[in-house]
Amino acid sequence: MKIIITVVGNDKVGIVAAVSKQLAELNVNITDMSQTLMHGSFTMMLMGEFTPEQTAFDTVQKALTELGKSIGVEIHTQRQELFDAIQKL
Amino acid sequence: METKQIQDTIQMIEEEHLDIRTITMGISLLDCIDSDAKKACQRIYDKITNKAKDLVKVAEAIQREYGVPIVNKRISVTPIALVAAASASDSYVEYALTMDKAATDLGIDIIGGFSALVQKGYQTGDHKLINSLPEALESTERVCGSINVGSTKAGINMDAVREVGQVVKKIASVDPQKCMNLVAFCNAVEDNPFMAGAFHGVGEADCVINMGISGPGVVKRALERVKGEPFDVVAETIKKTAFKVTRVGQFVGQIASERLNVPFGIVDLSLAPTPARGDSVAEILEEIGLDSVGAPGTTAALAMLNDAVKKGGIMACSHVGGLSGAFIPVSEDAGMIKAVEADQLSIEKLEAMTAVCSVGLDMIAVPGDTTVETISGILADEAAIGMINNKTTAIRIIPATGKKVGDDINFGGLFGHAPVMKVSASQPTEFIARGGRIPAPIHAFKN
Numbered sequence: 001m002k003i004i005i006t007v008v009g010n011d012k013v014g015i016v017a018a019v020s021k022q023l024a025e026l027n028v029n030i031t032d033m034s035q036t037l038m039h040g041s042f043t044m045m046l047m048g049e050f051t052p053e054q055t056a057f058d059t060v061q062k063a064l065t066e067l068g069k070s071i072g073v074e075i076h077t078q079r080q081e082l083f084d085a086i087q088k089l
Numbered sequence: 090m091e092t093k094q095i096q097d098t099i100q101m102i103e104e105e106h107l108d109i110r111t112i113t114m115g116i117s118l119l120d121c122i123d124s125d126a127k128k129a130c131q132r133i134y135d136k137i138t139n140k141a142k143d144l145v146k147v148a149e150a151i152q153r154e155y156g157v158p159i160v161n162k163r164i165s166v167t168p169i170a171l172v173a174a175a176s177a178s179d180s181y182v183e184y185a186l187t188m189d190k191a192a193t194d195l196g197i198d199i200i201g202g203f204s205a206l207v208q209k210g211y212q213t214g215d216h217k218l219i220n221s222l223p224e225a226l227e228s229t230e231r232v233c234g235s236i237n238v239g240s241t242k243a244g245i246n247m248d249a250v251r252e253v254g255q256v257v258k259k260i261a262s263v264d265p266q267k268c269m270n271l272v273a274f275c276n277a278v279e280d281n282p283f284m285a286g287a288f289h290g291v292g293e294a295d296c297v298i299n300m301g302i303s304g305p306g307v308v309k310r311a312l313e314r315v316k317g318e319p320f321d322v323v324a325e326t327i328k329k330t331a332f333k334v335t336r337v338g339q340f341v342g343q344i345a346s347e348r349l350n351v352p353f354g355i356v357d358l359s360l361a362p363t364p365a366r367g368d369s370v371a372e373i374l375e376e377i378g379l380d381s382v383g384a385p386g387t388t389a390a391l392a393m394l395n396d397a398v399k400k401g402g403i404m405a406c407s408h409v410g411g412l413s414g415a416f417i418p419v420s421e422d423a424g425m426i427k428a429v430e431a432d433q434l435s436i437e438k439l440e441a442m443t444a445v446c447s448v449g450l451d452m453i454a455v456p457g458d459t460t461v462e463t464i465s466g467i468l469a470d471e472a473a474i475g476m477i478n479n480k481t482t483a484i485r486i487i488p489a490t491g492k493k494v495g496d497d498i499n500f501g502g503l504f505g506h507a508p509v510m511k512v513s514a515s516q517p518t519e520f521i522a523r524g525g526r527i528p529a530p531i532h533a534f535k536n
Contacts, residue, residue, distance in 0.1 A: 004090075004095055005098060006095070033090075034090060034092045043094075045090065045092050047090050057154055062153075078154070078156040080155045081155075081340070082155040082157065082340060083091070083095055085337070085339070085340035086097065086098050086333050086337055087091065087094040087097070087333070087339070088095075
């Protein structure tokens with residue numbers, strides 16, 4: 001299953017490390033990654049892939065949402081197919 | 090990874106109110122008919138609760154996984170006037186209570202189909218259903234009803250037009266808010282996912298999933314980027330935006346259909362506003378260049394908008410259906426409310442607008458002393474527009490009992506409020522008293 005993870009918040013040390021560590025623990029492989037500072041705001045997008053038989057989507061989403069709260073950023077996790085459906089013919 | 094596209098999509102959902110307005114499961118009740126009303130109601134309850142048992146769960150899971158809000162989970166059923174006709178009971182309130190209980194037990198927002206199709210005449214069940222409407226709507230929370238009074242093929246049933254006026258007044262005398270749950274149509278469609286007018290047509294499959302999308306905010310934002318450009322650019326921008334919005338409906342509908350193991354019916358390409366800021370069709374028209382909706386040019390702007398939405402949406406989904414167009418309900422659109430309050434928008438202008446967009450005079454509050462004949466006359470005018478133009482038209486009118494022009498009726502919460510609008514004092518008394526049927530127009534005979 002492919003997912004898109006977006007992380008938005010105030011920039012500080014360790015956001016990338018915390019998110020990627022959490023993903024590794026969840027057995028989610030990062031297949032693409034982009035990070036920038038927009039208007040002083042830290043914005044990161046990740047594409048992740050995992051086997052739904054091993055890890056449930058809800059578990060990944062919940063873990064990332066909670067991580068976001070603990071480090072003070074907003075983390076959204078969505079399944080990737082939506083973006084293709086909207087943007088591609 | 091296309092980060093720009095991901096950002097655009099997230100912005101459409103989070104900032105521009107892109108959502109799935111409704112996922113509506115259509116369920117046929119034709120196999121629930123019984124001469125014993127009690128048995129029929131039990132079958133109806135069993136069938137609805139069985140077919141739709143996972144609807145809310147699946148919709149919530151899709152919302153969580155894909156991040157697209159699905160605002161309403163609804164059910165439409167076969168018009169009850171047909172289902173109940175075989176039973177001897179004089180009142181069909183019991184059927185409405187059954188629908189309400191099924192919807193409540195399932196966690197469904199609204200259930201539609203307490204309906205009668207009388208465009209050409211009445212069968213046994215139709216009068217009984219229409220007479221049951223005031224009590225049925227009063228004694229239920231989630232039930233919606235509709236009456237189809239005319240069609241391009243059949244003409245307009247003027248007896249039914251009069252009866253609708255009487256029923257609307259009767260409902261309003263007890264609780265004006267309940268008028269929100271009743272709509273009268275000309276050319277009603279059988280696969281409409283939107284309320285109050287959704288019912289499951291007899292030509293439909295046993296059970297289907299229909300989607301109603303929305304996205305006035307997305308269109309408005311896209312138009313902000315083409316300020317001052319000619320109409321060719323405006324229409325092109327709306328088409329591209331409507332395409333994206335419709336793709337969401339198609340995508341979510343497909344997944345829901347697979348997970349529920351129910352065939353996917355249609356996507357209704359409608360721009361459905363809500364009272365929330367930035368979710369308004371009126372604001373789109375103003376973005377096109379009107380000081381206020383209602384200004385000269387409004388009808389042309391709306392015609393272009395409606396057409397461009399259809400052109401953009403039609404390629405984005407496998408089957409288009411329902412009402413498909415821009416809705417212009419007054420109380421559910423902050424921009425419309427503002428225009429009425431500022432005396433920039435009248436019922437007469439709204440009537441002209443309904444000739445070029447979907448549906449009709451929707452969620453309009455009129456003074457409490459508006460007569461039955463006036464309400465029926467307004468319906469006859471709308472029905473005539475629908476009949477002649479081969480399109481769906483409707484009225485959902487709320488006589489604000491005890492209130493006059495300039496007052497405001499509040500529906501509470503998400504339903505917004507409506508300023509009481511002026512109606513002509515001139516009476517169509519003898520016109521409405523005639524009854525009978527206005528014949529179908531000449532262009533109805535295409536065979």
